[in-house]
Amino acid sequence: MTTMAVLRKSDDVADEGESLIDRIAALSRTELTPIALAIDEGEIYPAEALRHLGEAGAWSAHADLRDTIAGISAIGETCGATAFMAWCQNTLVWYILNSENAALKVRFLSNAASGKLLGGTGLSNPMKSFFGIEKLKLKGRRTDGGYIVRGALPWVSNLGPDHMFGTIFELEDGSGDKVMFLVDCADPNVTLTPCKPFLAMDGTGTYAVQLRDVFIPDDQVLAAPAMPFVKKIRAGFILMQNGMGLGLIRDCVAIMQSVRPSLEHVNCFLPKQPEDFAALLGELEAETMQLAATPYDSSNAYWRRVVELRLRIGDASVAAAHAAMLHCGARGYLKSHRAQRRLRESYFVAIVTPATKQLRKMLADNAREYPGDQG
């Protein structure tokens, strides 16, 4: 099957009477709303909902990245944890789609884009290593027909026994060369260890992953060398994260508006009103969509705008969830109320790689040092 046949545009689904985003939003409301609390508490990993979202086209809209982001945002309006898993899944598809390895695409693209194959990304450690924040944790060596890889990653999400994820290892031959590849969680030499419970994002299928001399066949290699590929996929990787924040902020506006009828007489004294966040949301969304129209722009000016916007969306997510808590008062403090879930989810937008501190470091560093510029 060709790449374009696998990918869909929102118009394809619009012909069926409903836009792709409407369909994703409807599925989120019907399938995720009832289980959002259980996902938050780590009782459910929503594999079935993720597969249904895949069938609806949520993981195959990369022909226009704006559709992908709008889809993640629609999911994020209901459940931040599932929006994160949506980002993980879309990132997996984004890697496969952009790979020049034809055999890899034949093997994985259609299944990942349809949601038959679920998975994610283990790029936090590589992304931090490119900025001198920590050392690359996976090492590998060339062998007949592929590579042998070992090492461990502390957190990788949207995983399960038959899932896959993309990450990067460094060759042990002293060259410093890096290879980006897919890990198959079903491999007997791959171990998934559940993480200790998280404050939020607990139902996201997040595991510590250990690779014990795992054979990676050539048709699981996304890119060798990895760095030019990282440069190609980096803007899309970050812009898709914006969908998580945009959906969350939209729901925080809705939360603030929902308590207005009973609390306006006192909430009007709060410094930030829902209209402030609605206006900010409009601005952040417009900038996201403008940048997402050209995800392969390789200029430093473009990359800087991507990084600045991602930082603003992390800050705005925390600010909107904080304001939603203040507007709700005691009712938002109940465990059963989503305002407190939104607050906990919002911190994740600000700490998932690239975290606020890393984004600030990236902006402080010389623009030439961004990952991929070496390659």
Ligand SMILES: Cc1cc2nc3c(=O)[nH]c(=O)nc-3n(C[C@H](O)[C@H](O)[C@H](O)COP(=O)(O)OP(=O)(O)OC[C@H]3O[C@@H](n4cnc5c(N)ncnc54)[C@H](O)[C@@H]3O)c2cc1C
């Ligand atoms: C719920 C959840 C899901 C995540 N999913 C993914 C994913 O799918 N893919 C991915 O690549 N990354 C994932 N991460 C990692 C995430 O993207 C960030 O890298 C992480 O939150 C820390 O980033 P930071 O820049 O703040 O680093 P810091 O927290 O400042 O530093 C991280 C380093 O500190 C050390 N460290 C600190 N505390 C611990 C601890 N409790 N256990 C182990 N090491 C520790 C480790 O050496 C680690 O590399 C996930 C994290 C969380 C909390």
